[in-house]
Amino acid sequence: MxxxxxxxxxxxxxxxxxxxxxxxxxxxxxxxxxxxxxxxxxxxxxxxxxxxxxxxxxxxxxxxxxxxxxxxxxxxxxxxxxxxxxxxxxxxxxxxxxxxxxxxxxxxxxxxxxxxxxxxxxxxxxxxxxxxxxxxxxxxxxxxxxxxxxxxxxxxxxxxxVSDSGDQSQKLTTHLDHVTFACDSGDSGRILDWYSNCFGMRRFLISRDEDEASGFVIDSEDIGVRLKAFEYWKCAETGLTTGNRPDSIKFVIAEALPNQGPNQVDTFLHDHEGPGIQHIGLHTDNIVSTVAQLKDNGVEFAEPPYTYYTEVGKLEEICDIGEDVDLLRENGILVDAEADPGDGEGSGGGEGGLRYLMQKFTKPLSDRNTFFLEIIQRVGARGFGSGNITALWRSVQAYMNSQKENKS
Missing domain, CATH: 3.10.180.10 (2,3-Dihydroxybiphenyl 1,2-Dioxygenase, domain 1)
Known part of the structure; x- marks a missing residue:
């Protein structure tokens, strides 16, 4: 194994x-x-x-x-x-x-x-x-x-x-990239301490824009979320196995900001009847073809704001990494370059040594606004781009807002 x-x-x-x-x-x-x-x-x-x-x-x-x-x-x-x-x-x-x-x-x-x-x-x-x-x-x-x-x-x-278990020729995703928990407001510190003490997990910064004390915060008119992340520390002595692979699992904690009004984390906590796993990220080696195939197969996605692709510097950023703007826009795929220096592990970057990642969220898999999937492709990037985080979470919020409007 x-x-x-x-x-x-x-x-x-x-x-x-x-x-x-x-x-x-x-x-x-x-x-x-x-x-x-x-x-x-x-x-x-x-x-x-x-x-x-x-x-x-x-x-x-x-x-x-x-x-x-x-x-x-x-x-x-x-x-x-x-x-x-x-x-x-x-x-x-x-x-x-x-x-x-x-x-x-x-x-x-x-x-x-x-x-x-x-x-x-x-x-x-x-x-x-x-x-x-x-x-x-x-x-x-x-x-x-x-x-x-x-x-x-x-x-x-x-x-x-199962007799046909060897058939992996059609696989679209390669491995689990991360698990995201939704928790009560103000609970992320306790959770980080628990996983550190019990399993030797270590905090890592989601993006270069994150404040270590407060986490990565999205605080705007339509969304208020705090994110913190951790992963297994290879030098810990708690007995987990990780190997030397760059796809070692990462864990993310999401909590609603206090006094922000209902948002997607609160919706999850209500529909799930308590904290739990909000989504998992599945890695693919070619997100454009994977998302296109998933759409053809009937998978429904939470679409990002169309203005995402017209944001200042976004077209230049996409061109710099050598991706096709039209294909990304057509499939609603988000791109974020991560130029932070690596730690010597994992694969290199793309064209010109740039590190970047591409992502897209599905709609919830059940009849409640609870669990969904994320499709992600990493090209050297180990964290999560700040621009993508905001756009991804905004896409989920927009979907949930539309559901509320349809019910009213």
Missing amino acids: QDCCVHHVEFGVRNGEEYLRKFKNQYKFALVATRFTKHLKQWVLLSGTARILLTQQMSPLANSVSDVYHVPWSRLLQANQEPSLSSIDSVYNVALQVKNIQAITERLSRSGVTIAKPLQTASDNHGEVKLAIVRSCIGNVVHTLIEDAGYKGPFLPQFTP
Whole structure:
């Protein structure tokens, strides 16, 4: 198995077949394994190294029901809540590979972290895996910790391989780029401290325009959001694995600015019934062709303001990096050059050594204004361009505002 920090991301869904069709037919993920029990239906999807686990809960799971891989996702991590079927879809589990799972779970337990599922072992004829599930400090988010060195199966024990799982010829995305959490206003500092103490994560600045103390702030008439980001520090001694790959996962925290009125973060918190994972970024090597193909496949996107491409210096910036302005405008793709010096890791830049990234947000995947996807291409850039951040979040806000107008 290729060495990377994130093993998989899990979606808790009410209709697994619907999401399965969506990811296979629209996003061109390959189905690689399944697992069906009395209480659960699960499907494992793969695009490049990005693995998504769809989990549909078929019946309420009482505490006496032992399932090595699962904890419910709908506010059900509250200790005194009765088991029930979820009324929402939620991306709630970012599974992390670890080197010494016993040591890390013991250390987390001593630190007061809630262990949702204690250390267990699962095995089949492909080998053995050790795993435990810990609760994050964010809403219903959990992390399955997995020690799977030497395991040769397509996913995990008890999952049945799918015969056509090797077909990745149509894949549009290559790996998971980042995960973004939506949290309560003023909570980002506590979250950063928790991930630093528990997993050795380290703050990194989203863009060169960010203030380290206050984060990256978008404060305008139509949007008020604060963003902060962190990633696993390769010198940490918490037992995560990252390898030397430039696509090591990044985490972003989004919180609404106080006294700004309702915005997309507040909308997420309301519709999701609490903090959680707002979106994940999927990396592609060619965002123009990927977005065009996704549109043809029926994927709906939140479009950026048309004026984005006429902003002062934007056309010159696009021309400098050698991209086609008309193609980017036609597909609503945002571009941001990042000229910051790198840290010696990762790939180089584009023409003239410029570092830049291109991005686009989808509309929410469920019937609520909760989780969506981001398609992103990095050309040497490790952070997130300030101009893109504002335009991307404004595109989501415009979409949500239009929905409110249609309902009124």
